[in-house]
Amino acid sequence: MTNAVAARIATAFTRASRTAMPKTPNDYGMAYERVSLPSRDGIQLSAWRIQSANAGSDRLAILNHPLNCSKHGFVPEGPNARIVPVHVEFMLTAKRLVDDGYEVLTYDLRNHGESGASPDGLSGVGAFEWQDAVGAMDYVNGEASLKDKTVALVSHCMGANSSIIAMSKHPDAFARVKALVAVQPISMKYMAQKFIGLFGGGAAAADVDEALQESAGISLDDMSPMSHVRDLKVPVLYAQVREDALTSPSDLEDIVAATPTEREMLWIEGDLNRFDGYNFFGQNPERMLSFLGRHLS
DSSP: OOOHHHHHHHHHHHSOOOOOOOOOGGGGTOOEEEEEEEOTTSOEEEEEEEOOSSTTOOEEEEEOOOTTOOSSEEOOOTHHHHHOOOOEEHHHHHHHHHHTTEEEEEEOOTTSTTSOOOTTOOOOTTTTTHHHHHHHHHHHHHOGGGTTOEEEEEEETHHHHHHHHHHHHOGGGGTTEEEEEEESOOOHHHHHHHHHHHTTSOOOHHHHHHHHHHHHSOOTTTTOSTTTGGGOOSOEEEEEETTOTTSOHHHHHHHHHHOOSOEEEEEEOSSOOHHHHHHHHHHOOHHHHHHHHHHHO
16 A cells, blocks of 8 residues: 555656646847757747847857746645745856857746646656657757757756756757756755655655656656766756755755766755755856856857
8 A cells, every 4th residue: 555645756757747838048148049840759849039249149048947836937836835935047057158249048848837738647757757858869960950968957956967867768859968967966865854844754755766667657867866976977067955844955966976077066055945956057157158158168
């Protein structure tokens, strides 16, 4: 019999909610066009292709997002507002990149924003969404107007897991990628343990793993980047809220240690919510821009 607490957590991990999208890049002074691109398994993904402030730009940054967010960000409303009171705006990060001379492609992962739903409606914190990350690169690799651009990935949480897994599974698709900024990738066993505490106990991570396998056919390990980081071929800038209540610093320390390429670690300090970390580079872009500038120059 499935543990009730574990079943609730498995549902929270695999049944995404679509957040409001009150703004477009125009609201941040950025010109853009809407594009639709297929994931590697055929789900139609909604994307914004945002023009660079530099008409002759030869650099492209591809952005993606965490669970329950969108290419715009996250709006705290309804039940989500009690859990996460932070308004996230990924367009602030996009604006920093655009002003620094990047064209930006940002897309909604499946079951999020304006993208299509998976046939079973299930999200996987990377276990399924890696196919979306490959689809975004398929679009870039097949678009004549992007053929001369070097590429950086700026990926957040579920999006970072997705990018890392995708680069491991389909390295040829990512041959043009020169650097990765990975904001708060996560091994889901840590989040499962934290959720158990938030839900009042009565379960173990193994129970959550069992519930996931019964309801979604995936495990906590399938949702995590640890077994894939060893295949990375590009330098990585990792960033993490140190006091994040939903994980442990040791998780990212282990991910960083397993990364075989040049890597940097930025701890975001202060009494902050995990979602504050998603706003960090939009408010403090210097480390991100410096890191990307060194590797895409």
